[in-house]
Amino acid sequence: MRKRPADRRRLDLPAPPGRAAGTGAISRRDLGLGLAAFGAAATLLPRLAGAQGAGAPAPAVGEGGAIVSHGISTFGDLKYAPDFAHFDFVNPDAPKGGTWSGRGTGASSTFDSLNPFILKGEPAQGLGALYDTLLTGSPDEIDAVYGLLAESLEYPEDRTWVIFRLRPEATFSDGSPVTAEDVKFTFDILREQGHPSYRIQYRDVESATVLEERAIRFDFREGVSTRDLPAMVGGFAVLSKAWWAERDFSASTLEPILGSGPYAVEVAEPGRRIVYARRPDYWAADLPVNVGTNNFDRYVFEYFKDYTAAFEAFKAGAFTFHEEFFSKIWATEYGFPAIERGWVIKDQVPDGRPSGTQGFWFNMRRPQFQDPRVREALSMAFDFEWSNKTLFYGLYDRTVSFFENSPMEAEGMPSEAELALLEPLRADLPAEVFEAPAYTPPVTDGSGSDRRVLRRAMKLLDEAGWTVKDGMRVNAEGQPLKMELLDDSPTFERIIGPFIANLRKMGVDASMRIVDPAQYQQRQEDFDYDVVPGRFVMSMTPGQELRSLFGSDAAGSPGTPNLTGLANPAVDALIEKVIGADSRESLDVAARALDRVLRALHIWTPNWYKGEYNIAYWDVFGMPESPPPYSRGDGYWWWDEAKYEKLKSEGAPL
Template sequence: MTAIPTLAGRRFRRAALTLLVALGGATGARAAPAIAMHGTPALPEGFAHFPYADPAAPKGGRLRLCLLGTFDSLNPFNLKAGSTAQGLNTMVFEPLMARSQDEPFTLYGLVARGMDTDDARSFATFHLDPLARFSDGVPITADDVRFTFELLKAHGRPQQRQAFGQVKAVATPDALTIRFDLAGLGDRELPLFLGLMPVLPRHGVDAAHFDETTLAPPVASGPYRVAAVDPGTRLVLERNPDYWARDLPTRRGMFNFDRVDIDYYRDANALFEVFKAGLCDFRIETDPARWLTGYDFPALRDGRDLKQAVPLRLPKGMEGFAFNTRRPLFADVRVREAIGDMFDFGWVNRALYGGLYRRTPSFFAESPLSSTGHAADAAEAALLAPYPGAVRADILAGTWKPPAGDGSGRDRAEARRALALLAAAGDKLDGTVMRLPDGAPFRFEIMVVDRRQERLALAFADSLKDIGVDATVRLVDEVQYQRRRQSFDFDMMLGQWIAPASPGAEQRSRWSSAAADQPASFNLPGARSPAVDAALSAILAARSEDDFTAAVRVLDRLLLTGFYIVPLFHTDDQWIAYASWLGRPKEVPLFGFSNVTPIELWWKKRDG
């Protein structure tokens, strides 16, 4: 993403935009400063700052982060961006409007100071802030927004292409206004999805080569600029002292470090040792065994580092072994259920994780959106009426849960049940070998990307031997993993589907029939179901909280009935460790602290 505008061109754009603002803009329209997916925004017009941000947070200092993985691109928006450097979105690139982490799905003014729409949400008109600037000082205009929209519609990631492809027409009546025609779509989330679109500079993007990976520092409008790049291993971000939005309510008290160093490591154990040595300032721990026994080192004992379990208040999403139903081996739902029954959670939790986890029974666990423990109501029944038999009776009643296992690692009752299911699907146990209907051994590969996944997959594979199934575990590097994931070149792999507070368009990329063969989509299992597609449409068309909840629960029941995933487990807390000189706000966001790195809300204490 290169191309530098001439100085004369920049001056002309500034002069033209200044004149337009002086004349009061072309339309004179007053933008609504916020929009909520359902109901009304929680914060009043003219609010000073987000409740979870500290406006008195001091600026300055350097934050050192260490992440697992690597990268080969600084463009996070195209299909080849499987290994894009983390830390670019929100820090370098920023959206039209800012999402509140205290509300399920509400947007407030940022690059666009607001948005207009009607009750049917048949259009979305964004009114840009005349002060908005790219990092090179060039004003952001409606032409840049339109350029970004058209570029991502043609070359962006699958979710963007699918959503943007629905837009009927785009108009830019003046330099600060862009209108999207959405008439007749029935997608009430699309205006908000458009509000989350980044803005790329027409003058700073090589559109002809947008599909290619690049390590050129991007021109963007966010609070940080890329200062240095060591391909695959290091990224340095520096806070832009001229950041145009630093005093906006949606940015006040945020992005406080002058510099952020991000180092990448390919091995999880090396990553932990680097933190212990004091070379990183913040860490999210995902290994319960390490959390229980590994955090007894000098920096923790003498108070230089701190550890904390932070309550997670978002819905607990799904992590699990994904079947690739594109493979004939896993086309039969009875086979998938049988394989899943052999995962002995009780033994795995005790032997590998010190009993810290709970089994995940839903794609939206521990939230009102979960179907677990709730019988389908009249609203759900109406949504399912065109698809009789699409949901199993026990799942419809809300009584189904994934088997817990007896904790022995050799649960004979579950093995007998799995064998019965496989027999019903035409498979047959021949001595100690499970054979497919054509006589071939039942054999598949589990693809993993790190030692933690490998250990879990090996335990699962070992339990499958009891029913004659041969599962091999293959550890691949990050680049190969991403390429195979994006092209669906796997039998089974571990996947994670984080549950947002307000599920919406992202669910289409995860579960729609259209996404099943769309490269790089998150529909890893290849789910294809008219009932699922209808539930997705109902989620996006819902006008009330009750209708929305009913539609999400229907989706949950359909996915559980499909046995696309072998559910794993979750905790109630997120485990973090950090340098004691780091300060953070007292108020924790209701829907998002778990996903907020120190870059956004934390700061360096003055006495640190």
């Protein structure tokens, strides 16, 4: 369920399967993952939300003035017209065949379940390929989605309800039709028995009503922001009501779950691999949203107990695609023979999305972390400049914002537009939100232990009532200031070790604890930690997922991604402003205000970012000439048999 590899850790979060992490978009990347999705894991057939364009005509007007359309966009018009043949960036003539293979990831470096919809178990990677959703997006747009199972959707201008009309040809892999009853069953059971994040995500949905065999209506609660809700309820994987009639939805299982998607599980060997085979009878193979996709006969995820073994296997040709997360390995170990012979390509793909919210997250449910001065002081012990120079080969920049590398990043003093949102919330906000520029971590001298910065941090601890006694920081009751950073892998020790050393110099009883992956996952779900590392991949159009990340309702709900336990009414109010924004401009303003507040609350120690994917692959693939800007892109590649035969003739171990 979670992936936190090396230098670029990402925390994949439980979310409505099929919906791209935090975007309002639809994706077939690991179903059951990512409210803030969104993720470094290998992506099967990525379907990310997109920006509004100007290519499509105005939608039709239905009965009572309702809009009838083939898609919907958060803001503005759809890029693609109702009769579009395929997305612009795909190769519509891409050949079918071959195998894409990569490394399987997860909290346990294995899997024990094929049910990605519940909290229990560790689901296999790539399960999204088994399912279809009502709507799907395109990674050349920011916030638009188009019909997949749904041939059309109907909604009023205020978006207070939406009707989906299903395609009559839509079928599950056993040949049974996909009906409105299946859609309603899925929605109801996800809310009742699914991962806790579903209940938060869908709290603004009043009801789901079957109108006809292939028509279903969702009504939204009165008074809520409805901007994203039609796309959101179009984003879950639709399951078969009949198939689940004799099965326990709440149980993890190794039986493949019936879906209507383009792939089926061929082999599932926990601890070793999972193989997905393309279905020759897939009902939607020729739909415009699918043209140029689903090109590989098989997707294979190979699982390894440790990263070194996986990398060695990739170099030996055991699998063909690898995303690198270790800066040291990227900088020093990509001179192996297959690279030198041109058999393996080393590449960097720009990531057009916000660069991610990565850091060490304080659990403010713990009493020692409730004072923001303490959290700020502890964060100052992390010397990014030294880490980047010494450990990362200068490959990274410091993360300062929760919406890093995007127009939603707060800068300088608050603007008048931001102040209009912040002033009514002043009583619940730190004074520095109004009196100081948006917080950025201090820049050190790169020595690893900048005395100037540490002195400032120790002064903050003094002001917060944590004074030094016998070399240790204690409060008025004589209790020591303790901080344990929990992890499930020693790979971060080289980074965390100097951080802890600086904390100890400040008198903090700091330590790092490594536990087995299963225990780590359980403790994280139960919020049983002081500090944990993690990365959330933020959306270009943030919305409902912010409630799970930073909202009060999620703070006390086990299994949600509110790692810090943040429960602040001002933050809740700003989240609703982001969700309710009626234009890109107003969304950016509300997000900047939220970013400014989150940074002033010091809920984390911000880490680092790099706005690119570091990838390597055996040169057996074809790919579109112009890759989509909001995706890693390999979901639109294809197998090139001529390249494969060339490598084989040269002795490549494939």
